[in-house]
Amino acid sequence: MQSVDELVILVVEDHAFQRQTLVQVLKSLGAKKILEADNGRPALEIIHSQTGEAVDLVICDIDMPDMDGLEFLRHIGQNHPKMSVAICSAKELPLLNAAHLMAREYGVRLLGVIQKPFTREAIGSLLERRHLTKVQPKPTSVADTRFSLEEIIQGLSNDQFEPHFQPKFSLHTGGIVGVEALARWNHPERGLVGPGAFIDLLEQHKKIDDLTFTMLSKAAAASARWLQQGLDLKVSVNLSLVSLTDFSLADKITRLVIDAGVKPQNMILEITETVAMTEVAPALENLARLRLRGFGLSVDDYGTGFSSLRQLTRVPFTELKIDKSFVTDCANVDSLTAIVKSSIDMAHKLGIESVAEGVESEAVLDKLRVLGCDIVQGYYIAKPMTENKLVEFLAAEA
Secondary structure, eight states: OOOGGGOEEEEEOSOHHHHHHHHHHHHHTTOOEEEEESSHHHHHHHHHHOSSSOOOEEEEOSOOSSSOHHHHHHHHHHHOTTSEEEEEEOSOHHHHHHHHHHHHHTTOEEEEEEESSOOHHHHHHHHHHHHHTOOOOOOOOOTTOOOOHHHHHHHHHTTOEEEEEEEEEETTTSSEEEEEEEEEEEETTTEEEOGGGTHHHHHHTTOHHHHHHHHHHHHHHHHHHHHHTTOOOEEEEEEEGGGGGOTTHHHHHHHHHHHTTOOGGGEEEEEEOSSOOOSHHHHHHHHHHHHHHTOEEEEEEETTSSSHHHHHHHSOOSEEEEOHHHHTTTTTOHHHHHHHHHHHHHHHHTTOEEEEEOOOSHHHHHHHHHHTOOEEESTTTOOOBOHHHHHHHHHHHO
């Protein structure tokens, strides 16, 4: 781990006095290798000319002449994704939040936003954050590969789909309390395929039940094996709203789980909102019956679907799952912090558990702990893994 005096820091600021002030603050914190530029264009030239020591950290304004910070950040994301970057600007917070999120979408390794006038403490915290934002590498997948419906159905018929389990960590007990079963396709030619390649097509053609029952069956069987080994984990499985139009769905799910040797109380059904709930009555009947049988119900991707607040008032949920689009940057973006906090508070007022997905750094984990979140999951905790890898992971954690 590099110390501050080893870092090569580039300050990109068009205002000469503010640039020099920031340089002096960095020096007072121990920085010795500091480069300067007055806008994005010369900053890129400096980065490209560093043949010896590469730039480790860039601190830039966004309102600059010639090449502004927004364009500069785009170039960084496209060509230097491993470089750490922070925004330091006097612009209004909503604009800075938008710039932050834009940079993340471009692939910038963004540490956060500092609003001017900056303090020595804020800059020091930024330097520390450079180490806290490291995340585990994500496995490559071919989620964007195009498949036909026939290919997907054939893959299901050939038993090529299986769950990968991502642990859920309790911020109260400090232990793993459950897992989410995430669908993966072990394609014989194209390797591991993520859900983006098949979920939407299955839902559009009302074939999602084939996948749902495959995942439920395999997840319940895994749960039964874990119980025999003394591992008491709640298993979450995604359930599409498309499936809820079948009046017999609750009975089918209950029978499948019990036949696998698992109690419904060990299972949580995460209700996804990728489509609108058009047939409300049968959907509510199924969900109420599943809850009556003992299943946990989670409102998945809270805040991104159709009328999430309304769903909370009419479905007996036991868990509110905050979408990763709000969670991943909540330690650095005030508006996202507010959304996450209000979601956690909403869950607690309703007497249900709050779950944050998309935890990818220690800084976010610490923020969620402060905000009072109950359960977290994400790559910083553990990536999705096969059943065998999960058992090894749990043994190492014990």
